[in-house]
Structures are given as C-alpha cells and as structure tokens.
Amino acid sequence: xxxxxxxxxxxxxxxxxxxxxxxxxxxxxxxxxxxxxxxxxxxxxxxxxxxxxxxxxxxxxxxxxxxxxxxxxxxxxxxxxxxxxxxxxxxxxxxxxxxxxxxxxxxxxxxxxxxxxxxxxxxxxxxxxxxxxxxxxxxxxxxxxxxxxxxxxxxxxxxxxxxxxxxxxxxxxxxxxxxxxxxxxxxxxxxxxxxxxxxxxxxxxxxxxxxxxxxxxxxxxxxxxxxxxxxxxxxxxxxxxxxxxxxxxxxxxxxxxxxxxxxxxxxxxxxxxxxxxxxxxxxxxxxxxxxxxxxxxxxxxxxxxxxxxxxxxxxxxxxxxxxxxxxxxxxxxxxxxxxxxxxxxxxxxxxxxxxxxxxxxxxxxxxxxxxxxxxxxxxxxxxxxxxxxxxxxxxxxxxxxxxxxxxxxxxxxxxxxxxxxxxxxxxxxxxxxxxxxxxxxxxxxxxxxxxxxxxxxxxxxxxxxxxxxxxxxxxxxxxxxxxxxxxxxxxxxxxxxxxxxxxxxxxxxxxxxxxxxxxxxxxxxxxxxxxxxxxxxxxxxxxxxxxxxxxxxxxxxxxxxxxxxxxxxxxxxxxxxxxxxxxxxxxxxxxxxxxxxxxxxxxxxxxxxxxxxxxxxxxxxxxxxxxxxxxxxxxxxxxxxxxxxxxxxxxxxxxxxxxxxxxxxxxxxxxxxxxxxxxxxxxxxxxxxxxxxxxxxxxxxxxxxxxxxxxxxxxxxxxxxxxxxxxxxxxxxxxxxxxxxxxx
Numbered sequence: 001x002x003x004x005x006x007x008x009x010x011x012x013x014x015x016x017x018x019x020x021x022x023x024x025x026x027x028x029x030x031x032x033x034x035x036x037x038x039x040x041x042x043x044x045x046x047x048x049x050x051x052x053x054x055x056x057x058x059x060x061x062x063x064x065x066x067x068x069x070x071x072x073x074x075x076x077x078x079x080x081x082x083x084x085x086x087x088x089x090x091x092x093x094x095x096x097x098x099x100x101x102x103x104x105x106x107x108x109x110x111x112x113x114x115x116x117x118x119x120x121x122x123x124x125x126x127x128x129x130x131x132x133x134x135x136x137x138x139x140x141x142x143x144x145x146x147x148x149x150x151x152x153x154x155x156x157x158x159x160x161x162x163x164x165x166x167x168x169x170x171x172x173x174x175x176x177x178x179x180x181x182x183x184x185x186x187x188x189x190x191x192x193x194x195x196x197x198x199x200x201x202x203x204x205x206x207x208x209x210x211x212x213x214x215x216x217x218x219x220x221x222x223x224x225x226x227x228x229x230x231x232x233x234x235x236x237x238x239x240x241x242x243x244x245x246x247x248x249x250x251x252x253x254x255x256x257x258x259x260x261x262x263x264x265x266x267x268x269x270x271x272x273x274x275x276x277x278x279x280x281x282x283x284x285x286x287x288x289x290x291x292x293x294x295x296x297x298x299x300x301x302x303x304x305x306x307x308x309x310x311x312x313x314x315x316x317x318x319x320x321x322x323x324x325x326x327x328x329x330x331x332x333x334x335x336x337x338x339x340x341x342x343x344x345x346x347x348x349x350x351x352x353x354x355x356x357x358x359x360x361x362x363x364x365x366x367x368x369x370x371x372x373x374x375x376x377x378x379x380x381x382x383x384x385x386x387x388x389x390x391x392x393x394x395x396x397x398x399x400x401x402x403x404x405x406x407x408x409x410x411x412x413x414x415x416x417x418x419x420x421x422x423x424x425x426x427x428x429x430x431x432x433x434x435x436x437x438x439x440x441x442x443x444x445x446x447x448x449x450x451x452x453x454x455x456x457x458x459x460x461x462x463x464x465x466x467x468x469x470x471x472x473x474x475x476x477x478x479x480x481x482x483x484x485x486x487x488x489x490x491x492x493x494x495x496x497x498x499x500x501x502x503x504x505x506x507x508x509x510x511x512x513x514x515x516x517x518x519x520x521x522x523x524x525x526x527x528x529x530x531x532x533x534x535x536x537x538x539x540x541x542x543x544x545x546x547x548x549x550x551x552x553x554x555x556x557x558x559x560x561x562x563x564x565x566x567x568x569x570x571x572x573x574x575x576x577x578x579x580x581x582x583x584x585x586x587x588x589x590x591x592x593x594x595x596x597x598x599x600x601x602x603x604x605x606x607x608x609x610x611x612x613x614x615x616x617x618x619x620x621x622x623x624x625x626x627x628x629x630x631x632x633x634x635x636x637x638x639x640x641x642x643x644x645x646x647x648x649x650x651x652x653x654x655x656x657x658x659x660x661x662x663x664x665x666x667x668x669x670x671x672x673x674x675x676x677x678x679x680x681x682x683x684x685x686x687x688x689x690x691x692x693x694x695x696x697x698x699x700x701x702x703x704x705x706x707x708x709x710x711x712x713x714x715x716x717x718x719x720x721x722x723x724x725x726x727x728x729x730x731x732x733x734x735x736x737x738x739x740x741x742x743x744x
Contacts, residue, residue: 017047017174018073021205023161025177030111031088042083044093046109047175049074051097059092088112091145108147108192115179115188116151122184128398131463133406134324138219139233141196149192150233152178154217155399156370157185159204164189166200173203199230206371213363216321223309225328229364236414239337243344243416250418251470255496256536257634259627260581262351263299264542266316267330270586272601283335287342294348297589298623301349303421305543311362316598318423319360319390323407340416349418351472352411356404357424358390367391375400381441387434396452405460412468419472426478428453461494472496474538485536500537500580503528508545511571514558515653515675522650536637537580541588546596554591563676565591565611566705566735569618569698570672573737576622577659577670579636589619614704625696630661631668645685646722656684667742671732678708679732685724686716692728692740699733708733713740
C-alpha cells in the first residue's frame with residue numbers, strides 16, 4: 001500500500017482558495033520562482049473555475065506552454081523555463097483558456113502586477129490626513145506595463161478576505177481575492193482587461209468567518225440605478241471644463257458682502273415629462289431648462305437636494321450611500337459635470353446638500369462593512385439615530401474622518417461645486433440629541449457635546465477653505481451652539497453661514513396668525529434682530545417647511561385667497577429686507593398650492609392665473625433689487641447695516657427700518673404693513689432730507705396686488721419724528737411691504 005501523499009503548504013493554500021478563505025492570494029497565484037525545477041525557472045499558477053484547458057503564452061514565443069490542472073475545480077500551474085533573473089514582467093505572458101463548451105479566451109494575469117498604493121498613502125490614510133483618498137481607493141482605470149485595466153482598493157481592516165466580484169468573474173468571490181496591505185487594513189488588486197462601465201461589488205469574509213452580503217464600493221464614482229445596487233467603474237476626466245473665469249472670480253470674492261439668493265431644487269421633481277411616463281429630466285435637459293429659469297428669476301445660486309446616490313427616492317437623497325457617486329437617476333458623471341459647468345458659464349453657483357450626520361443600514365452599504373462596526377459606533381447610544389433609524393459615523397476614527405472629508409473635497413474638486421450645505425449639524429453636535437436620560441453617553445468631561453464631531457467639523461472647514469478658497473460651507477444648525485459660522489482660530493466651527501432656523505420658525509408662526517391677532521405676536525418679527533449679527537445667518541424657507549402635512553407656503557397664510565397671496569408676497573419681501581442671505585425652495589416663487597412631493601412636478605400650470613404669475617414676478621423683482629442694491633446685502637452681518645425706525649407699533653402691526661451699505665448714500669427704508677387695512681397719512685421718521693423713491697411695492701397690480709401706493713415716492717419734510725430729523729407722510733398698502741431708496 002503506497003503512503004498517503006504529504007499535504008504541503010501549497011495544498012493548504014489551494015484548499016483555502018477553493019473554500020474562499022485565502023487571505024494572501026499573491027502567495028499562491030501569479031508567477032513564483034521554482035529553483036527546485038531548475039535555475040531561472042518560474043511557475044505561474046492561476047484559478048479559472050470555468051476553464052476546461054489552459055496554457056500560458058510567453059511574449060515572443062511561438063507556442064503556448066500547457067498548464068497542468070492542480071485541482072479539478074480549476075487551479076492550474078504552468079512552468080516557464082529560461083526566465084531572466086529579474087523575474088516575470090506582468091505583460092510578458094498571457095493566459096489562454098478554453099471552456100467546456102469550446103469557447104476560447106485569453107487574459108493577463110492579475111496576480112502578476114505589483115501593488116499600486118505606496119507606504120506614504122497607507123500611512124496618511126491611517127492618520128486621517130490623506131484628503132484626496134478618492135484618488136487612491138475605489139475603482140480607477142490605469143495602464144500598467146502597457147496593459148489597461150482597473151485598480152480596486154478598499155478599507156476593510158477586520159475582514160479575513162476581500163474579493164472583487166462582477167460579471168467578469170461570474171460573481172465568484174474565490175476568483176479575484178485582493179492583496180492585503182498589512183496593518184493599514186487596505187486591500188487592493190489590479191484587474192487587467194476591465195474597462196469603464198463594468199459593474200462590481202466587494203465580497204468580504206468577516207472576522208467570524210461569515211460570508212457578508214455583497215458590499216457596494218464606498219468610493220464608487222458611479223452606481224447602478226435602484227433597485228440595483230452595484231458599483232460601476234467610471235472615469236471622471238472626459239468632460240472639458242470651461243468655467244475657469246468663474247472659478248477665478250469665486251476664489252477672490254468676499255461672499256459675506258455679496259448677494260446670495262439660493263433657489264433650492266429637487267432635480268427629480270422640479271419638472272417632469274408627462275408625455276414620457278412622467279419621467280425625470282436628465283442633467284443635460286435640466287441644464288437647458290432649469291438654468292435659464294434661474295437666470296430669469298435672478299437667483300445667484302442653485303442648491304440641490306443631495307445628488308449623491310441613494311437607494312430610496314422618498315429619502316430625497318438624505319439617506320446617502322454613494323458619497324462619491326452622482327446619482328444615475330439623471331445621467332452619467334460627465335452629464336452632471338456638464339450641468340455644473342453650464343451653471344457657472346451662466347453666472348450661477350452650485351451648492352450641494354451633504355449628509356455626514358448619518359447613513360442608512362442597507363445591507364450593501366457601510367453598515368457592518370467588514371463584519372464589524374467599522375464606520376459606525378458599536379454602542380447604539382452613540383452609533384444609531386433614534387429619529388431616522390439610521391447609523392451615526394464614528395467621527396473619532398481617523399479613517400472615517402478621512403472618508404468624510406475626502407467626500408466633501410471630492411465634490412469641490414472633481415465637480416467644481418461651489419459649496420456644501422451640511423445637513424443635520426445639530427444632531428452631530430450633541431450626544432443627547434433626541435435621546436432621553438439614560439439613552440446617551442456623556443463625553444470625557446461629563447458633558448453632552450460630541451467632542452469628536454465638533455473636532456471633525458472644524459477639521460472639515462479648515463481643509464475645505466484652505467484647499468478651495470471661495471467655496472461656501474453652510475450649516476443647518478437649529479440650536480444656539482456658539483460660533484457655528486466663526487473661524488476655528490476664534491473657537492468657532494468654521495462654517496461660512498448658518499441657517500437661521502429661529503427666524504424661520506418665528507416668521508412662519510407670525511404669518512400663520514390672522515392679522516387681527518398679530519399684534520399679540522409682534523415680537524416674533526422683531527426678536528431675531530436681538531441675535532441677527534451673532535452669526536453669519538442665511539434665512540431659509542426650505543423643502544422641510546412644505547412637506548409632511550405642513551402645507552405649502554401659500555396655504556400657511558390666513559384669510560381668503562386674496563389675503564393669502566398678499567401675505568405670501570409680504571413674507572417674501574420680509575425675507576429679502578431682513579439681514580442675512582436668502583434661500584427659497586422651488587415652488588414658493590410661484591405660490592405652489594399643493595405640498596411638495598418628490599413624485600410630482602411643480603404646478604407650473606398655475607402660472608396661467610395672474611395671482612401666481614404675480615408672485616413669480618415679485619420673486620424675480622426681489623432678487624434683482626437685492627442683487628443690485630448694496631444696502632440690501634453688503635452689511636448683512638454688521639449692525640451698521642440695520643437700524644430700526646419703529647419696531648413697537650404692535651397695535652397697527654407695522655414695522656419700519658433702514659438698511660444701509662458701506663457708502664452712506666446707499667440707504668433703503670423698508671415698511672411692512674401686516675394687516676389688510678390701508679394706512680393713510682401715516683408719518684414715518686427718516687434720517688435725511690431728500691427724495692425717497694418707491695422702488696418696490698408688493699401691492700403693485702403687476703404682482704397681483706391692489707395698486708395702493710405713494711405715486712412713486714415722496715420728498716421728506718423737516719418735521720422731526722421717531723427720533724429722526726425728517727419725516728414722510730405715507731400711505732401703507734394692505735398686507736404689503738414697500739421699499740424706498742433715498743436719493744439725496
């Protein structure tokens with residue numbers, strides 16, 4: 001009886017490969033010296049489970065070298081004689097194979113190619129200081145040794161094995177396991193012959209030896225359209241940009257003293273093609289239709305609800321999975337670049353909503369990515385959002401912080417985005433956000449502040465502003481956390497602007513009251529001026545205010561239809577007169593009647609009615625007046641730009657104040673009458689002699705009003721009034737705002 005063959009180390013590695021558990025494929029596969037077979041002799045081993053026969057063809061040879069089958073499952077080995085001492089070059093041989101059905105094919109061996117990530121890359125990623133990680137991780141088209149293909153790299157430090165799978169290997173995770181890069185936790189592999197458009201995922205084995213659900217690439221540049229969830233190999237260098245002039249002026253502009261009026265847009269519901277099954281517009285169609293509209297309306301910026309890839313339409317993009325992937329709903333990465341470029345050429349900035357506060361639990365996403373709580377905290381008291389059912393990033397982990405900062409910089413870099421509106425910042429700042437006692441863990445000092453998230457936000461803003469001068473970072477932050485829009489060197493978080501949620505809530509609450517009761521709520525309109533200059537505030541009427549039973553802006557207003565339209569016009573005028581930059585969600589400018597829904601387009605047919613057309617005309621007029629007049633935007637964040645004339649006439653629900661520019665001649669008088677009563681012969685104090693020209697009156701019939709006014713303006717008279725040396729005797733139209741510009 002012959003002795004049982006000895007089970008060698010090679011056998012053990014092959015067994016692990018066939019079981020899908022080989023964590024070091026380069027020790028088995030590819031070219032290896034074989035001195036026991038002769039000097040300068042090498043072997044090439046490869047795994048092709050669908051091959052019936054295989055051989056290796058050396059460059060310059062006339063005949064292929066037959067490979068012997070080491071295992072029936074498809075492990076082959078070929079002996080290469082007379083190889084130079086320097087080794088086998090990756091492009092010096094090809095693998096030829098034939099399937100059982102007789103199909104023939106050839107390929108270059110992935111396990112002949114070297115690692116691409118250098119030690120410095122691995123070190124900086126581990127430190128959290130490799131800010132352009134998107135250039136290294138993910139899927140990148142490369143040409144190595146004259147062979148084109150795709151380099152894959154992913155961070156999964158606790159995985160026992162990581163493979164890339166797709167149609168190219170029949171979704172078999174045993175075929176292309178990645179190379180581990182030691183303690184960095186990064187795995188990589190160059191796959192020759194693969195090109196743009198290839199669909200792929202990562203297959204991982206957890207530390208507990210579990211086969212995890214297939215994972216999408218955290219750094220994918222493109223993703224499949226839901227319900228599919230694969231990542232797509234994409235190149236980002238095909239668009240030829242033409243916005244250099246825009247970028248140059250952006251970097252040198254003082255945005256704090258510039259007009260910023262933002263049109264907030266959900267791309268999938270701004271307009272749809274009803275004659276084509278109500279489909280979305282593409283990025284290129286939006287460039288042709290949305291951009292001229294925004295220009296015509298006079299907005300300075302478009303802010304897009306998240307365009308990062310997301311699996312659930314009704315999340316509007318706020319449950320992001322593809323932090324580097326422009327959604328495929330509207331086209332390709334090049335199509336989105338075309339849209340941004342066209343905006344810039346039209347003089348319009350582009351802002352994106354960005355969601356580092358949480359991420360969804362979808363199996364193919366970041367949750368338990370390598371079988372551990374890699375991106376999220378393990379303890380649900382820190383790692384799970386009670387409100388949204390999502391997970392919270394572990395901001396204290398270097399690699400996670402690097403991932404998020406890299407995402408932010410990616411959009412500013414590759415897509416030339418002009419700024420990011422960071423969603424749900426308040427939920428990041430506080431450990432007890434929406435949590436009862438006992439449901440949260442205090443910080444190291446016993447407090448409720450999330451020190452790791454605070455450090456992350458400061459770091460993010462420092463890096464973004466230093467690398468891309470002139471870009472804007474905007475915080476949706478609803479608490480009184482100090483210094484949100486103050487520089488980090490002064491102890492702030494470093495954002496450019498902060499949404500003024502207090503102003504928004506107070507203003508909408510005031511306007512929801514019947515005018516007869518408004519005198520009891522007068523402080524709702526005046527309170528914001530007690531803190532208006534404590535931050536760089538942006539005044540938002542956003543999508544959040546017109547969904548989920550909150551009603552449209554028009555139908556938040558009390559009274560009959562005429563009064564609702566008049567109130568809406570007054571509301572918009574108050575927003576533009578108040579210190580702070582402006583934001584309005586789409587539909588507000590046409591007095592949309594229905595609540596917003598992501599499944600339906602705006603009610604454009606309403607513009608057949610004069611009242612809706614008039615509201616749209618007013619929104620455009622306000623934008624143009626605001627942009628043209630320094631007094632209305634130049635000193636938004638300085639007390640010298642604002643002065644009350646009369647803030648105490650609650651009985652008449654009247655407000656009057658001045659807006660100033662740096663030039664003393666830039667002076668506006670703004671008066672709001674918040675009742676439907678016409679006020680005649682009402683005296684208002686003014687600081688200077690001269691003519692006060694009526695530049696805008698929301699009661700103009702052009703805007704749908706009743707045309708009560710002051711015949712275009714009045715001269716002041718030397719009658720002291722309201723602590724001012726001069727005064728005007730005015731007529732105040734009902735439920736209206738009037739803007740007067742002083743002309744010496």
